[in-house]
Amino acid sequence: MWPQLGWTTRSELLNLAEQAGGIRAQFESVEVDSVSRQTWLNEKQAASIECDNLNAHRVNLSALYDHMEQWQPLSEQALKKAHRQLMLNLSMRAGQYRGTSVAIYHHGRNIYASPPATGITRALNELFNELNSPNCHPLYRTALFFDTFENWQPFAEANGCITRFWLTLLLRSWHPLFQWLNLEQGWLQAIDELAEARQVDRSERSEAFIMWLVSVLRHSMVDLTQKLSHLNENEAEEHTVCSEKFSDMCSVKGSEKWSTARKILFLVNQERDMSAQRIAQLLELSSRAVEKQFARLKQQGKLERVGSPRGGYWRVMVSPSQQLSLPEC
Numbered sequence: 189m190w191p192q193l194g195w196t197t198r199s200e201l202l203n204l205a206e207q208a209g210g211i212r213a214q215f216e217s218v219e220v221d222s223v224s225r226q227t228w229l230n231e232k233q234a235a236s237i238e239c240d241n242l243n244a245h246r247v248n249l250s251a252l253y254d255h256m257e258q259w260q261p262l263s264e265q266a267l268k269k270a271h272r273q274l275m276l277n278l279s280m281r282a283g284q285y286r287g288t289s290v291a292i293y294h295h296g297r298n299i300y301a302s303p304p305a306t307g308i309t310r311a312l313n314e315l316f317n318e319l320n321s322p323n324c325h326p327l328y329r330t331a332l333f334f335d336t337f338e339n340w341q342p343f344a345e346a347n348g349c350i351t352r353f354w355l356t357l358l359l360r361s362w363h364p365l366f367q368w369l370n371l372e373q374g375w376l377q378a379i380d381e382l383a384e385a386r387q388v389d390r391s392e393r394s395e396a397f398i399m400w401l402v403s404v405l406r407h408s409m410v411d412l413t414q415k416l417s418h419l420n421e422n423e424a425e426e427h428t429v430c431s432e433k434f435s436d437m438c439s440v441k442g443s444e445k446w447s448t449a450r451k452i453l454f455l456v457n458q459e460r461d462m463s464a465q466r467i468a469q470l471l472e473l474s475s476r477a478v479e480k481q482f483a484r485l486k487q488q489g490k491l492e493r494v495g496s497p498r499g500g501y502w503r504v505m506v507s508p509s510q511q512l513s514l515p516e517c
Contacts, residue, residue: 197395200402205327206310212363215416220368221465222479224419228368232356235372239379240348243263248274250372252353256367261357262329271343271350279345285309286344294383295404302341311340326362330355331398331406348375369412374404421443434470448473452481453490453504461501 193201220228233253236244252259252270260266272283281287284322285308292300315336319329337351352372360367375382378400385396434451435444446454448471455467468478485491492503 193395193398197399197402200399201327201331204402204406204409205325207367208327208362211365211409211413211416214413215365218365218416219465219475220416220418220419221463221475224415224462225368228370228415230495232370232372235370235376236349236352239352239372239376240346242346244278244345245274245349248276248278249353253356256357256360259357261354261361262316262319264312267312267316267350267354270353271346274346274350274353281344284388285312285342287294288344290341290344290347292341292386294380294386299383300341301384303339307330308340308342312338312342328360330358330362331401333358335394335397341391344517350379365412365416368415369405369408371404371408373411374408377407378404448481449490450479451486453506454483456491456502457504460503 233246233250236249237243242249252273259270269281275282286305288305290302290303291298315333316506318324318332323392324332333354334351337347337354341347345348352375355371356367356369359369359371381403382400385393385400388396434455443451443454451471452467455462455470464478464482465475467473468475471478482491486493490504492505494500494503
């Protein structure tokens with residue numbers, strides 16, 4: 189099923205794989221904090237919606253991106269289920285392959301007519317058989333999926349949204365860092381070039397599609413490198429600032445025996461915009477462990493978030509006397 193590609197295209201794919209390997213090597217130990225994760229997710233979702241002007245799909249698409257870890261990118265049934273969720277209450281054919289032809293318009297002009305619907309089931313079965321091949325490199329999986337979807341446009345609606353989401357899943361399965369590639373923004377910025385690729389001769393179309401995708405991913409990797417470098421610098425700065433321990437921040441007698449929850453409340457009382465990352469360093473815990481404590485305290489009504497994830501702060505909702513009775517956790 190893999191299309192015959194010229195030397196230039198194969199070389200570009202190899203170069204892209206090397207670029208991705210460099211990102212993994214450089215940022216393997218970088219931990220993406222919860223604020224950055226949510227910000228980057230929001231950016232991906234907003235760009236995907238803007239690509240096709242599908243504002244009605246915003247809530248459903250957000251639900252997909254917010255639970256990426258639940259989806260199996262090598263499962264055709266999962267793909268149909270994701271489309272069904274994306275089109276929930278919006279289409280009678282949600283989760284079903286189209287039964288008629290579809291056309292793609294760009295600036296009001298019909299630029300692409302899909303192949304007959306009768307070949308979709310076979311084409312998608314072949315696609316997922318190839319994706320599940322143990323010798324199929326993750327980057328080739330991504331390119332093959334994109335080429336197949338662009339050629340067949342298997343659903344009657346929202347093929348673009350589901351393609352961008354599934355590419356994110358395939359890249360995430362390669363390495364968790366790559367789920368943060370904002371290919372959606374790259375797609376939006378290069379949408380005119382994609383329209384040109386859709387109009388080339390059918391015999392050259394797969395090569396045009398894959399070269400377009402390589403360009404989008406390359407620019408997305410440059411953008412991700414800058415974001416991760418910024419995070420890395422912030423981590424280094426906070427590590428320097430936070431060379432002290434909790435005992436340096438709190439002189440209360442017996443505080444070393446406090447529960448983790450009470451220590452967090454004390455620190456937030458001292459500095460309400462203190463990040464989870466800094467608290468984790470002070471308490472010698474992982475950022476993820478501190479974020480779980482934040483979530484639990486918020487659920488218990490002991491902490492309240494005021495303002496946005498990036499610009500807001502935490503407010504302690506219990507008095508010092510109540511904090512004394514907090515259970516160990």
